[in-house]
Amino acid sequence: MSTQPDDPPAEARQPALPGRPAPVTPPGAPTTLDVHHVTTYQYAWPVEHAQQRAVVTPPPYPWQAVGAHRTDVEPAPSHQHMRTDAFGNNVLHFMLDVPHETMRLITSSTVTLTPRWAAFDAARGTPWEEAAQQLRYRAGQPFHPETEFAYASPNVALHATLRDYALQSFTPGVTVAAGAIDLMHRIHADFEYHGETTEVHTPALEAFALRSGVCQDFAQVMIGCLRSIGLAARYVSGYLCTDPPPGEPRLLGADASHAWAGVWCPANGWIDLDPTNDVLADTRHVTLAIARDYSDVPLLHGVIVGGGEHTVEVEVSVVPVAGVV
16 A cells, blocks of 8 residues: 655646737736636556545636536545535545556646736735734634634744745834735745746755755745745745746646645635745635645655656646636
8 A cells, every 4th residue: 555646737747838828809808718627647667546635626716717627537435525624625536446557547627817906006005014013823813714824834934034035025014915925925026937947745944055956946935935034924825827938829738736825814715825926826826725845735645556657747727718707
């Protein structure tokens, strides 16, 4: 019996994402995207039995409407069921009890995203010190569920090095939003996007020391910085719709799984920021799951009997639906 390794994010093994996502619909208009994701495991010898857990179904949010979704598993599971985890994510559990040398997970979704930041003003809101105070335990103080995202987690430690880096953006009296946006700018400028310097389980503190990594690392470094000064920050996994370089056609499978960070502000709610691309997550970002860090929501995780060595292939395409606004 062996533990099925977490499915590596597709973007971790692909070239760096180009600059910033370019708009494909007029500013302020909703965007409808088709997402197609295929993960294929090829084993050296047959897997006799497998119990798998997959986070592959995007949930609805006020800014995200899921028009359609389909998940297919090959070979067909003998049993499967969907549940909602503690973070509100859709988690598919399935069992394979027929010998197989190939396992394929195929998902398709149609998602409409509504702009979130049209009236957003980062200079208006709660000072960061006040937000941090609200998240500290005080006898008799109302409980804020966001407190769950203010502590250390498996991949994200609270550390003085991260705190000192964050405080360069969070000067006295600055709002949570303004400080977080400045921190995002700095991480984007100071860190190099590189797919070979880190792995899926690389902790945020190690990625910070390397000043290098992929979107997962950028997000977890930002989360560690925010939590280290007492703020609540969450990990968001999903997909990003990007445009190809000028003059080149869109290539199916060129887009990839993505990750970004969210910070909680009492006056504004959750503010999602993408330090890899230096933008607020909006109508190009499909949210798949929310968690403390990557370790809570790997795409695929489980236990198998047999199999031996294996290879993983991941193909993801995120394309706008023509004519849909």
